[in-house]
Amino acid sequence: MKRRNFLQIAGMGVGASMLANIPIVGNAVPLDRPWDPGDVALKKQLADVALNAARSKGATYTDVRIGRYLNQFVVTREDKVQNIVNTESYGIGVRVIANGSWGFAATDNMDKDSIAKAAELAVSIAKENARLLTEPVQLAPQKGFGEVSWKTPIEKNAFEVPVKEKVDLLMGVNSAAMQAGANYINSILFLVNEQKYFASTDGSYIDQDIHRIWPTFFITKIDATTGKFETRNALSAPRGMGYEYVMPSAAEKISSQTTLYRNRYDMIEDAKLGGQQAGEKIKAKSVEAGKYDLILDPSHLWLTIHESVGHPTELDRVLGYEANFAGTSFLTLDKWQSKNFKFGSNNVNIFADKKQPGSLGAVGYDDEGVATQEWDLIKEGVLVNYQTIRDQAHILGLNASQGCCYADNWSSVQFQRMPNVSLAPGKSPLAVADMIKNVEKGIYIIGDGSFSIDQQRYNFQFGGQLFYEIKDGKIAGMLKDVAYQSNTQEFWNSCVAVADEKDYRLGGSFFDGKGQPPQSSAVSHGASTARFNGVNVINTARKI
Structure with missing residues (x-):
């Protein structure tokens, strides 16, 4: 296999460490390259x-x-286009079991001889790996589905939208923010199409788009x-959708202390509000440390779910097989x-699920050919399950995988990755305004911010974007320098x-890292606004 080609978005000054070095596997291709998924009959032959x-x-x-992975990233700052990344990666990965052990090989030479050689190499690797086996791979049974297909139910293919239209959108976003008082703004549009x-x-x-x-x-x-300065990041959520997501709809807006969004996002409106609110944050009162009741919006709560529930219920972390990027887990089998x-x-x-419409994790089948599903992880507060793939299912006494296998590229070996993990909405009618009415001393938090969590996914600290003080059931004004600390x-x-x-909405991570060599996946986390009582809040600006 040829050496993998990497492009990186680096040093863009976007104010978020997660964007400092995003690996994009592929070769640069022209912006007008057609995005046809290709001939299914030929894929079957290969x-x-x-x-x-x-x-x-x-x-x-x-x-x-067999995968064709397309990435298009449009990056702007104030009145300039900083970068347009347009890449394609195409090849085949072959995974086998031989002598009870796994083997894997891949190639981007798509002629039949090269593909056969890759398959033979995978078998040779498996046989060599078998020398070190203590017990053979136990693969959960899986019926074949024959020839089937699945496609993200999009309304408008973002890759077919002219790049100029995307640039114009981001320039409009930047202009709205600057006119509202922002000094600096980076805006970015990330697009991904996996043809697998x-x-x-x-x-x-199985053919999927x-x-x-x-x-x-x-x-x-x-x-x-x-x-002094303050920041305000977008309140958008990455989604498993097409370009229709950035086509505003009044019906998909929620009026709160700011405008919140369901299945359509008004990027220009949010940027205008963001410019204003960044200025308001400078003048806001610095929080007094202490115990508060917290009202957490889904645009914030998704990240707490991701770090304190999603990662610790990954079975490979529970077993100590995986520790990269997020440590192991306190949720041990006992x-x-x-x-x-x-x-x-x-x-x-x-x-957990990989089915929610519009979610990042939504697919028809995982990368082991398992039909996706939904299952409980926590039921009425009790731990009832984990996330598994085919060679893990027997550890939990399951006779089938839960469909959590994924690889970020044809050249990467698939392994256990987080599905969507979501907090179910309350069963009784309850609006956010009514929730706030019953809070004597609290803080309403919107948007995700910086965080830290230990290597067992237990002790943590989370910030946010917007903070509003609640006194005697009413919003009393904006706060700043807020972070809360607790254990899971x-x-x-x-x-x-x-x-x-x-009130149920999706948030999520577009670039969730795991593994060595590292791979990136995308995962959503749904929630309705939730209340947490007596949580310790610190002042992040206080000097010791």
């Missing part, structure tokens, strides 16, 4: 070459992934007198086996209320 070659060399199981074909000796031939989009910005406001480990209050019902179990047991389904 997959069969790999399946047959691996079988002839002694593989007892083989799966093949999966085949296996189980009898599946997956789309994701993330419009975002980062605003900075500087006080000319004091030199806690699950007890059947009564109180992870949270009775109001806490957290489920204490925090989720302090959840006393969750708003109903009318």
Whole structure:
């Protein structure tokens, strides 16, 4: 296989460390390159070459992934276009079991001889790996689906929208923010299209066309007198949608202390509000440290779910097999086996899925050919399950995978990745305004911010974008320098209320890292606004 080609967005000054070095596997291609998913019949022929070659060399199981991965990132700052990234990566990865062990090989040479050689190499690697085995791979059974397909249900393919239209959108965003008082703004439009074909000796031939989009910005406001500054990031959520997501709809807006968004995002409106609110944050009162009842909007709560629930329920972290990027997990098997480990209050019902419409994790089948599903992780506060793939299912006594396998490229080996992990809305009618009315001393937090969490996913600290003081059931004004500290179990047991389904929205991570070598995946986290009582709040500006 040729050396993988990497492009990186680096040093853009976007004000977020997560964007400092984003690896993009692929070759630069013209902006007018057609985005046709390709001939399915040809993909099947090539997959069969790999399946047959691996079988002839002694593989007892083989799966093949033919992938075409498209990335388009448009990056601007104030009145300038900083970068336009347009890449394509195309190739085939072959994974096998031989002599009870895994082997993997990949190539971007898509002729039949090269594909057969890659399959044979995967078998050779598996046989060498088998020398070190203590026990053979136990693969959960999986029926074949025959020839099937799945596609993200988009209304408008973002890759077919002219780049000029995307640039004009971002220039309009920047102008709105600057006119509203921002000194600096970066705006970015991330687009991804994964065209994936999966085949296996189980009898599946699965063609999928997956789309994701993330419009975002980062605003900075500087006080000319004091030199102090504040920031306000976009309140958008990355989504498994097409370009329709950035086509505003009044019906998809929620009026709160700022405008919040469901399934359509008004980027220009949010930038205008962001410019104003960054200025308001400079003048806002600095929070007094102490215990507060917190009202957490889904645009904030998604990140707390991701870090304190999503990662610690990954079974490979629980078992100590994986520790990169996010550590292992305090949710050890004995806690699950007890059947009564109180992870949270009775109001806490957290489920995993790869099916929610518009979510980043939504696909028809995972990268092992398992049909996607939904299952409970936390039921009425009790830990009831984890996230598994086919070679993990037997550890939990399951006879099937939960469909959590993913690879970020044809050249990457698939492994266990987080599905969507979401807090179920409350079952009784409850609006956010009514939730706030019952709070004597609290803080309403909107948007995600900086955070830290330990290597067991237990002790943590989270900030946000917008903070509003609540006094005697009313919003009393904006605060700044707010972060809350807790541990996972204490925090989720302090959840006393969750708003109903009318408030349910998705947030998520477009670039979630894991593994060594590192891979990136995209995952959504849904929630309705929730209340947590007696949480410790610190002042992040206080000097010791």
